[in-house]
Amino acid sequence: MKNIIVLGAQWGDEGKGKVVDIYSDFADTIARATGGNNAGHTLVVRGEKFVFHLIPSGILHPGKKCVITNGVVVDPKVLLSEIDKLKSRDYLKDDSQLRIGYLAHIILPYHIALDRAREERLGSRKIGTTARGIGPCYEDKIARTGIRACDLAHPDVFAELLRANLELKNFLLKNYYGAGEIDFPSTLDEYLSYGERIRPHLIDTSLFLNEEIHRGAKVLFEGAQGALLDIDHGTYPFVTSSNTTAGGLCTGSGVAPTKISGVIGVAKAYITRVGGGPFPTELFDDMGQKIRDRGWEYGSTTGRPRRCGWFDAPVIRYAHRLNALSGIALTKLDVLSGLPHVKVCTAYEIDGVRREEIPLTVSELERSVPVYEQLEGWTEDLSDAREFGDLPKAAQRYVRRLEELSGVEVMLISIGADRNQTILRKNPFRA
Ligand code: IMP
Numbered sequence: 001m002k003n004i005i006v007l008g009a010q011w012g013d014e015g016k017g018k019v020v021d022i023y024s025d026f027a028d029t030i031a032r033a034t035g036g037n038n039a040g041h042t043l044v045v046r047g048e049k050f051v052f053h054l055i056p057s058g059i060l061h062p063g064k065k066c067v068i069t070n071g072v073v074v075d076p077k078v079l080l081s082e083i084d085k086l087k088s089r090d091y092l093k094d095d096s097q098l099r100i101g102y103l104a105h106i107i108l109p110y111h112i113a114l115d116r117a118r119e120e121r122l123g124s125r126k127i128g129t130t131a132r133g134i135g136p137c138y139e140d141k142i143a144r145t146g147i148r149a150c151d152l153a154h155p156d157v158f159a160e161l162l163r164a165n166l167e168l169k170n171f172l173l174k175n176y177y178g179a180g181e182i183d184f185p186s187t188l189d190e191y192l193s194y195g196e197r198i199r200p201h202l203i204d205t206s207l208f209l210n211e212e213i214h215r216g217a218k219v220l221f222e223g224a225q226g227a228l229l230d231i232d233h234g235t236y237p238f239v240t241s242s243n244t245t246a247g248g249l250c251t252g253s254g255v256a257p258t259k260i261s262g263v264i265g266v267a268k269a270y271i272t273r274v275g276g277g278p279f280p281t282e283l284f285d286d287m288g289q290k291i292r293d294r295g296w297e298y299g300s301t302t303g304r305p306r307r308c309g310w311f312d313a314p315v316i317r318y319a320h321r322l323n324a325l326s327g328i329a330l331t332k333l334d335v336l337s338g339l340p341h342v343k344v345c346t347a348y349e350i351d352g353v354r355r356e357e358i359p360l361t362v363s364e365l366e367r368s369v370p371v372y373e374q375l376e377g378w379t380e381d382l383s384d385a386r387e388f389g390d391l392p393k394a395a396q397r398y399v400r401r402l403e404e405l406s407g408v409e410v411m412l413i414s415i416g417a418d419r420n421q422t423i424l425r426k427n428p429f430r431a
Contacts, residue, residue, distance in 0.1 A: 017041025071252015
């Protein structure tokens with residue numbers, strides 16, 4: 001049994017898409033279980049660029065089965081546009097390559113309108129969401145008023161649910177937020193037509209995945225966002241609205257924890273964050289801008305410049321505690337080439353007291369002063385390295401130090417955007 005979770009170990013955007021793409025070669029089935037189109041993966045395959053927000057990047061591997069499970073919130077418009085783009089580029093020739101959970105909740109226009117209106121109302125206290133309606137859709141799910149993929153397939157059921165939801169949402173949009181209302185008849189028609197197109201993909205994804213596992217298939221679970229954005233364990237309220245940690249992938253997919261054989265945490269060789277919230281190692285100087293430019297740190301979902309900082313070991317130790325990481329996939333090491341030195345945060349000082357562990361509250365995190373260790377930089381271009389020994393000695397020392405400070409071995413190192421610019425030290429599907 002080899003069923004591996006790949007998840008973000010920082011604040012998202014760690015490069016999970018590329019790591020999942022590499023590991024997809026060794027898996028039979030690739031499943032997403034949390035989040036929605038707030039995620040975004042940019043992949044470069046043989047020089048061709050692909051951007052995905054919902055569909056697992058494994059879809060580029062012909063013959064692999066991809067699954068969007070019940071825990072994902074699905075914007076049908078985005079989903080169908082990804083399906084269309086894939087088909088126009090000669091991928092996804094067979095509809096059964098993409099299966100979608102009957103019980104996945106659907107993002108509707110009022111979720112997006114409420115996400116935007118609420119952020120606007122919060123002004124300087126805004127979360128900095130992706131404005132994709134993710135939070136409001138998960139709110140409806142928890143309030144038990146949400147609309148699911150299976151409801152779209154039944155016009156009468158959908159019409160009733162939509163009417164009931166719009167009554168309250170339009171009241172809020174109009175009277176509380178002063179925003180435009182959502183029209184019932186046109187939304188009904190539009191989303192019923194999406195339902196028609198999605199219907200062939202709908203199945204019981206928990207049953208499917210468990211059967212796959214039972215027959216000995218290898219399943220790769222693709223996480224979204226990162227551990228520090230987890231609704232229960234992240235830097236609340238500056239988090240997303242789902243459980244991004246390993247347990248969330250089990251809940252979202254309906255696959256039990258005992259069926260999971262390993263968890264890979266993806267971490268950049270530095271760290272980034274988009275949106276608001278505390279970020280102890282954030283760089284506000286030229287170095288931060290240098291990393292942003294070299295790493296092209298602009299969101300693939302919103303295009304926003306990402307906040308950049310030095311590698312934060314307490315963050316990774318926390319991600320390790322929450323997820324029991326079997327290994328780290330370290331991405332974008334090449335971005336640090338040419339810097340005179342590199343720094344790693346080993347601990348924090350809060351009100352003059354040294355802390356090895358990440359503090360729980362936002363206010364403590366905001367007062368956290370990173371304790372840095374400075375390491376020698378390297379000037380060499382790393383993009384042709386294929387073995388760990390091909391890396392310059394200083395880069396090797398940097399990776400080893402990250403392993404010591406995190407307490408987790410680095411199993412994969414990415415040194416460029418292309419699939420082949422990867423050092424695979426240990427394969428979790430074969431380990
Ligand atoms: P939401 O998920 O759109 O509600 O946004 C909540 C917070 O999570 C904001 O700070 C977003 O910038 C952040 N976020 C959501 N998705 C991602 C992602 O895929 N990468 C990085 N940050 C994300």
